[in-house]
Amino acid sequence: xxxxxxxxxxxxxxxxxxxxxxxxxxxxxxxxxxxxxxxxxxxxxxxxxxxxxxxxxxxxxxxxxxxxxxxxxxxxxxxxxxxxxxxxxxxxxxxxxxxxxxxxxxxxxxxxxxxxxxxxxxxxxxxxxxxxxxxxxxxxxxxxxxxxxxxxxxxxxxxxxxxxxxxxxxxxxxxxxxxxxxxxxxxxxxxxxxxxxxxxxxxxxxxxxxxxxxxxxxxxxxxxxxxxxxxxxxxxxxxxxxxxxxxxxxxxxxxxxxxxxxxxxxxxxx
Numbered sequence: 001x002x003x004x005x006x007x008x009x010x011x012x013x014x015x016x017x018x019x020x021x022x023x024x025x026x027x028x029x030x031x032x033x034x035x036x037x038x039x040x041x042x043x044x045x046x047x048x049x050x051x052x053x054x055x056x057x058x059x060x061x062x063x064x065x066x067x068x069x070x071x072x073x074x075x076x077x078x079x080x081x082x083x084x085x086x087x088x089x090x091x092x093x094x095x096x097x098x099x100x101x102x103x104x105x106x107x108x109x110x111x112x113x114x115x116x117x118x119x120x121x122x123x124x125x126x127x128x129x130x131x132x133x134x135x136x137x138x139x140x141x142x143x144x145x146x147x148x149x150x151x152x153x154x155x156x157x158x159x160x161x162x163x164x165x166x167x168x169x170x171x172x173x174x175x176x177x178x179x180x181x182x183x184x185x186x187x188x189x190x191x192x193x194x195x196x197x198x199x200x201x202x203x204x205x206x207x208x209x210x211x212x213x214x215x216x217x218x219x220x221x222x223x224x225x226x227x228x229x230x231x232x233x234x235x236x237x238x239x240x241x242x243x244x245x246x247x248x249x250x251x252x253x254x255x256x257x258x259x260x261x262x263x264x265x266x267x268x269x270x
Contacts, residue, residue, distance in 0.1 A: 054078035062091065067098040069105055076108050080115055088112040096125075103129045107139055119146040137166035141173045144180070153184045171200040175207045182214055190214045198227075209240065216248045224248075 058074035072095030079088035092109035110126035123146040130136040144159035178194035194211040216224035229237030
């Protein structure tokens with residue numbers, strides 16, 4: 001017997017996207033650290049892969065010289081990867097004060113603010129990290145996620161559209177487009193965008209989870225289950241299916257049931 005889901009209950013709330021923020025089977029947050037802190041290679045050959053260790057290494061450098069922009073970048077990103085969001089905001093805020101106009105620091109500060117739920121402030125800071133004549137598609141996408149979290153979905157999609165002009169077919173941006181439509185309760189358009197993202201060879205586990213969720217929200221649970229467990233080891237596939245069931249069950253929760261505030265399944269390219 002097919003389960004019945006109530007998308008309206010889930011989508012009516014901004015707390016929707018607890019979805020797959022930490023996608024089961026996704027890449028670790030620290031895999032992105034070298035993208036941001038590559039210039040630090042002059043002092044460290046490679047960033048530690050363990051978030052806690054990276055925070056320790058970069059934290060030591062930062063404490064030795066809080067005005068060192070490269071140390072602050074590495075420390076802030078390591079703190080973000082380790083889930084220490086408020087501390088990452090504090091470190092990067094001080095670093096931007098000590099290094100006014102440093103766009104790399106502003107970009108990381110804006111991302112940290114978005115991680116921490118300070119969406120309007122994140123959007124404003126990110127606007128200073130790049131310019132209309134030299135836009136960064138990654139930052140445009142993060143600004144879109146901030147707008148989506150504030151309920152400004154049409155504006156968010158204009159930022160995603162601008163990002164896609166620079167990086168056509170990027171699965172992370174397309175996934176954000178899909179989730180933007182999901183937030184505004186247009187599930188067919190959400191599925192269309194997520195299927196485009198899923199078709200990309202660069203799609204990650206987060207895209208898979210998001211597509212599965214949108215398909216499941218339309219009542220096609222068997223299909224959703226196939227999507228989230230495809231090509232995965234049995235143990236990981238089972239974990240993904242369990243997580244999907246948990247997310248979908250929230251759509252049928254009685255009114256007034258507390259729901260976790262989302263961190264966002266929205267992709268924030270680092």
